[in-house]
Amino acid sequence: MSDDQHSAELLAAARAAAKSAYAPYSGFHVGAALRFADGSVVTGSNFENASYGLSICAETAAVIAANLQGKRSGLVEVAIMGGPLGDDGALAPTAAPVTPCGRCRQVLTELAQLGETDPFVYSGHAGGYLEHRLSVLLPAAFGPANLG
Ligand code: THU
Numbered sequence: 001m002s003d004d005q006h007s008a009e010l011l012a013a014a015r016a017a018a019k020s021a022y023a024p025y026s027g028f029h030v031g032a033a034l035r036f037a038d039g040s041v042v043t044g045s046n047f048e049n050a051s052y053g054l055s056i057c058a059e060t061a062a063v064i065a066a067n068l069q070g071k072r073s074g075l076v077e078v079a080i081m082g083g084p085l086g087d088d089g090a091l092a093p094t095a096a097p098v099t100p101c102g103r104c105r106q107v108l109t110e111l112a113q114l115g116e117t118d119p120f121v122y123s124g125h126a127g128g129y130l131e132h133r134l135s136v137l138l139p140a141a142f143g144p145a146n147l148g
């Protein structure tokens with residue numbers, strides 16, 4: 001499989017996960033997909049709260065889901081897609097890329113550093129995606145090693 005097919009497949013998983021988002025306040029449905037070194041994929045979607053600031057982002061939900069499956073190492077790729085739902089109930093991705101928020105960069109970094117990886121992050125948009133290393137999105141991150 002080419003690198004492009006690889007990222008497209010993970011972005012499709014993120015897009016599918018966005019359909020399960022609970023986003024009645026923002027109307028912005030987000031899906032995140034994590035791929036691990038063994039090829040397994042874990043997804044998450046945002047879960048909002050009537051106290052808006054307590055909303056949980058898709059990336060954080062995916063990290064928690066991975067932990068529930070005992071996955072704490074080998075995070076190699078992350079894909080994110082977001083936007084409103086169209087009349088057909090499917091995600092209509094935004095023109096702007098969905099890069100992870102600051103809190104999610106920190107949460108993803110915890111999982112990545114536990115397994116000593118620096119995953120690619122694919123920030124999806126209607127026309128494709130932006131690709132960054134997580135360490136570029138959150139340079140000089142505070143992680144488990146900084147507690148020592
Ligand atoms: N959101 C995510 O789930 N992930 C992101 O990367 C950006 C923002 C959610 C939070 C909130 O539920 C909605 O999108 C609008 O900000």
